[in-house]
Amino acid sequence: MKFNAVILIVFLSICSIIKANAQPSGGPYGPLQKTYIIPNISGMVYYVSPTGDLNASGKTINTPTTLKNAIANVVTGDAIILRGGIYRVGDLKLNQSILMQPYKNENPIIKGTYVASNWEAGGKTPYTGEQELWKIKWKYLFPDKPDDWWRSERAGRVTPMHRFNNDMVFIDGRFLQSAGWLGELDENHYYIDYKAGYVYLNTNPTNKLVEITAFNRGLIITPDFVNGKKADHKGPTIKGITFTQNAFHVIAIEGYYPEKKLDEKEFGKGVVGTTFENCTISYGGRVGAFMLGDKITMTNCLVTDTGTEGIYIVASSDALLERNIFTKNNIENIYGYYACAVKIFNQTHRVTCNDNLVINLKNSVGIWYDVGNEDGVFTNNWVQNVGSNNFPFDPNKAWPGDNGFFFEISSKAIVAGNVFVNNDRGIAILNSANVKVYNNTFVNSLAVFMRTRRGENEDHFGWHVSTGPSSTERINHEFVNNLLVGDKNYNKPLLSIGQMPDQCDQQKIPALKILDNNAYVRLGDSTEPLIWLNQKIGNECESSFKNVEELNKKVTNYETKGISLLNYSGPLFKSLDLYNFKLDANFLGNNAAKTIPNEIQKVNTINTKKGKTYIGAYQN
Numbered sequence: 001m002k003f004n005a006v007i008l009i010v011f012l013s014i015c016s017i018i019k020a021n022a023q024p025s026g027g028p029y030g031p032l033q034k035t036y037i038i039p040n041i042s043g044m045v046y047y048v049s050p051t052g053d054l055n056a057s058g059k060t061i062n063t064p065t066t067l068k069n070a071i072a073n074v075v076t077g078d079a080i081i082l083r084g085g086i087y088r089v090g091d092l093k094l095n096q097s098i099l100m101q102p103y104k105n106e107n108p109i110i111k112g113t114y115v116a117s118n119w120e121a122g123g124k125t126p127y128t129g130e131q132e133l134w135k136i137k138w139k140y141l142f143p144d145k146p147d148d149w150w151r152s153e154r155a156g157r158v159t160p161m162h163r164f165n166n167d168m169v170f171i172d173g174r175f176l177q178s179a180g181w182l183g184e185l186d187e188n189h190y191y192i193d194y195k196a197g198y199v200y201l202n203t204n205p206t207n208k209l210v211e212i213t214a215f216n217r218g219l220i221i222t223p224d225f226v227n228g229k230k231a232d233h234k235g236p237t238i239k240g241i242t243f244t245q246n247a248f249h250v251i252a253i254e255g256y257y258p259e260k261k262l263d264e265k266e267f268g269k270g271v272v273g274t275t276f277e278n279c280t281i282s283y284g285g286r287v288g289a290f291m292l293g294d295k296i297t298m299t300n301c302l303v304t305d306t307g308t309e310g311i312y313i314v315a316s317s318d319a320l321l322e323r324n325i326f327t328k329n330n331i332e333n334i335y336g337y338y339a340c341a342v343k344i345f346n347q348t349h350r351v352t353c354n355d356n357l358v359i360n361l362k363n364s365v366g367i368w369y370d371v372g373n374e375d376g377v378f379t380n381n382w383v384q385n386v387g388s389n390n391f392p393f394d395p396n397k398a399w400p401g402d403n404g405f406f407f408e409i410s411s412k413a414i415v416a417g418n419v420f421v422n423n424d425r426g427i428a429i430l431n432s433a434n435v436k437v438y439n440n441t442f443v444n445s446l447a448v449f450m451r452t453r454r455g456e457n458e459d460h461f462g463w464h465v466s467t468g469p470s471s472t473e474r475i476n477h478e479f480v481n482n483l484l485v486g487d488k489n490y491n492k493p494l495l496s497i498g499q500m501p502d503q504c505d506q507q508k509i510p511a512l513k514i515l516d517n518n519a520y521v522r523l524g525d526s527t528e529p530l531i532w533l534n535q536k537i538g539n540e541c542e543s544s545f546k547n548v549e550e551l552n553k554k555v556t557n558y559e560t561k562g563i564s565l566l567n568y569s570g571p572l573f574k575s576l577d578l579y580n581f582k583l584d585a586n587f588l589g590n591n592a593a594k595t596i597p598n599e600i601q602k603v604n605t606i607n608t609k610k611g612k613t614y615i616g617a618y619q620n
Contacts, residue, residue, distance in 0.1 A: 023380040023417035023605065023617050029357040030302040030325040031278040035105040036240060043077030046070040047103070050085040061103070067092070067110070072227045074098045076234065082108035082241060088115075090215020090246055093226040097234035097273070100241060112215035112246035113170065114140070119205045122198075123182070133185065134205055135198045140214040142166035142247040142285070143194050146337070149461060155336025163332050166247040166285035167192060170211040171203055175283065175305065175331060213247040213285065221293075222254040223270035235274025235293060242280040250284040250306075255292030257346070258315050261372065261467045264349050267315045268294040276301050287312045294318055303341070304328045310341040317349040325357045329364040340365035340406070347372040347467055352603075355380040358404065362388060366423075368406040369413065372467025376413035378405055379604045380617075387424025389444065395498045395532040395542065398450050403428040407435055409455070409468030414438070416604040417617050419581055420445035431455070433469040434476045438600045439593075441581050441616040442484040442494065449477055449511050450498045472507070478514040481593045483583075483616030485572070488524030493544075495520070496532040504534075504541035511535070512558075519589030519615050520548065520564040521572065530564055563592045582618045589615050 038045065049064040058065030058073075061081075070080045071092050079099040084106030102108050122135030146152075146164045162180045169176045169190040179189040185202040192199050199212060219238075223231045235253070243250045255270035271293040280302045281288040288306040289298075296319040303310040303326050310329045313319055321342065330339035341361055344351050351373065358366040358381060366386040369376045387402025404423040407413050408430040415437045420426030426445030429435045431454055437447070451474040455465040484494040497515075499507055520530050529544035537543055537554050545551040547564040571584035583590060593615045596604075601612065614620055 024382040049083035076232045095231035101239040109242040113211035114214040116210040158335040168213045217249045218246045237275040239277045244282045247285045249290045251289035253291040308339045319351045340368040342367040344369045350375045352377040358383040361386045366404040371409045371464045373410035380417040384421040436478045439481045444490045482518045485521045498534045515558045517594040
């Protein structure tokens with residue numbers, strides 16, 4: 001799959017300005033073009049092709065079998081070598097630890113669609129009699145409805161119910177949106193009459209490639225007994241393959257889904273150690289890859305054009321996401337489903353997101369650690385254009401807002417070395433504890449810490465909230481050595497530390513244990529304060545500050561070394577226009593920093609020869 005020109009331009013710009021020791025690295029992000037060598041293994045090597053023979057052995061390059069047949073036959077230690085081309089197949093179940101990769105530099109694409117070719121007249125325009133509609137009888141339909149937690153009273157006026165059906169239609173590779181009735185049809189929409197089993201188009205399909213989903217899921221990696229074999233409970237290694245166009249999940253790793261707070265030893269063991277390298281995952285009707293299992297690794301992959309989630313990691317430990325591109329999620333604009341490009345959910349442990357490109361997510365959160373997660377690591381990522389940046393700011397509300405990095409109802413995380421550019425919110429730390437935010441660069445991206453009373457009473461999402469810190473334990477955050485910049489058009493605070501008004505007397509301990517050594521820069525005038533702080537200060541519960549001096553007078557242990565530069569026109573970045581956020585040697589905020597703690601140094605690559613004391617993401 002090709003990603004759009006905007007991503008390419010940003011990617012090349014970043015690559016051109018960042019050296020090897022800088023953070024983020026500048027790539028390369030996403031799939032790398034490689035020539036793969038046939039592996040020298042003790043197991044069997046199976047060759048497959050889109051035109052493979054079901055009865056062929058697949059044991060030589062000249063006798064390729066089908067992908068479905070090879071997956072049914074492999075055992076632990078085998079390999080499947082895929083010739084280039086389009087494989088129209090899905091719901092493939094695998095429970096053996098094998099290798100899957102392309103043949104040499106060929107490009108295998110596994111699609112969950114069939115070509116629709118037997119169209120018939122579907123209706124004419126009233127009065128003129130011109131042919132306007134075309135229809136096809138289609139037996140592979142995937143009607144669905146929203147999960148029971150979706151609030152129709154909130155979101156039903158924005159999201160029509162037909163958007164929750166999981167079918168997809170493509171014309172010459174272009175994704176179409178669903179319509180609720182024939183009157184909504186145009187060149188960008190399709191309509192399905194589920195009772196009669198017809199798919200309708202407004203576009204003449206003659207001489208066009210029309211693809212319609214035929215498989216619910218693409219590849220299913222399972223701990224269950226399948227293909228006449230017991231599972232070995234070890235994940236496969238998958239390299240250089242494109243998976244696309246499935247109704248529900250493009251990739252699924254099955255496993256135990258905990259429904260109460262448990263020790264991490266009790267889940268994540270069904271399939272351990274699945275690896276994806278240089279893969280593309282796109283057009284999952286709901287989720288690109290839904291994964292349960294420890295030690296998942298995804299490197300240099302592209303996840304794009306997905307439904308409510310691009311990647312969904314559940315109840316898993318020791319996962320690594322590195323040098324991937326996550327973009328264009330929530331392509332159906334479903335509201336109220338809390339869409340995000342990467343969701344890390346329900347009691348994960350030690351999930352690391354390092355050096356990824358998270359970009360162009362207009363109606364979606366970027367990367368979200370949601371409920372019961374511990375020891376998250378979010379380092380060296382480039383996060384840009386998440387959300388609309390048009391939501392009005394309200395220090396007393398956790399919503400609405402789309403966040404580049406979101407850590408909710410969870411404990412212990414390190415957020416360091418990241419760049420946040422033009423996001424609705426760069427980070428949001430909500431109802432969590434022990435999050436250390438060090439040496440990040442925020443440009444037109446609000447940083448938010450927020451706590452509410454959620455969890456004190458019965459919750460809409462049931463037991464989930466009980467897996468995280470209670471309402472009085474949402475403390476011990478640190479925000480240090482960060483650079484926060486608002487350009488001439490940015491009219492929001494740079495930092496907001498909030499809680500609900502009725503928590504003023506209840507919360508005896510401030511949410512932030514350390515707030516110091518940060519540099520706040522406004523390049524123009526603003527009607528908004530620089531910093532919002534909602535906590536008990538004397539008799540006041542809500543305070544705002546135009547500069548760090550005002551803050552330090554009220555809270556003497558906050559920003560003792562911080563600096564604020566308002567309506568600033570002096571030296572700052574190497575080039576704001578080129579997104580080169582390395583600091584000019586003469587920037588007035590360079591001396592605000594403190595030495596980076598060893599704990600942060602261990603997880604964030606720092607060139608100690610350049611020193612351990614600097615502001616923002618980049619070492620001078």
